[in-house]
Ligand code: DX5
């Protein structure tokens with residue numbers, strides 16, 4: 001299988017949210033900007049929602065990678081695609097009709113992705129792969145930035161990549177949580193190709209340079 005694109009999608013969760021548009025300018029070397037939407041129900045934390053995403057998209061040309069950690073994505077996710085998000089990820093544990101939702105997102109011009117919490121197996125969702133553009137394998141329990149990468153999910157990434165390869169499909173695997181210079185290589189070797197990094201990027205002295213370093217490390221690990 002050809003190597004999928006190696007992409008870095010920094011999460012703004014750890015940035016200064018009062019000046020979101022200029023915080024996105026600080027990550028100009030990124031491929032996407034990761035926007036964590038939390039509703040204080042699906043996860044015990046609350047961030048921002050559709051009006052903030054709509055406003056941000058008027059002020060940036062960076063493609064938005066929306067990660068919905070919300071209880072009712074079937075109702076709310078399509079509006080993020082309509083707002084112009086390049087990719088919309090909803091949680092497998094939350095959606096009542098994932099195929100219908102994925103098709104709706106694609107029809108509205110977004111890439112459709114399903115996210116799996118660390119304890120959620122990928123196997124029940126493998127038959128849905130043709131409906132998806134990406135699988136997000138969470139490498140922390142969703143809700144907060146700055147947590148430690150869970151190595152126990154690496155075999156799930158490997159099994160997901162094997163299933164995608166067996167299909168011969170061009171489907172991305174994203175990892176989110178605890179991704180840093182120390183862990184990005186392990187995730188890439190397991191088969192991930194889209195890397196979310198929040199604290200590692202925004203707490204770095206030079207966020208744009210950190211992104212380049214993470215991409216280089218991931219690319220080198222894919223080549224191994
Ligand atoms: C966690 C969020 C992540 C988070 C990543 O629930 O989905 O996107 O911001 O932050 P770090 O990279 O600090 O683990």
Ligand code: ZN
Pocket residue numbers: 011034035036067176196
């Ligand atoms: Zn996220």
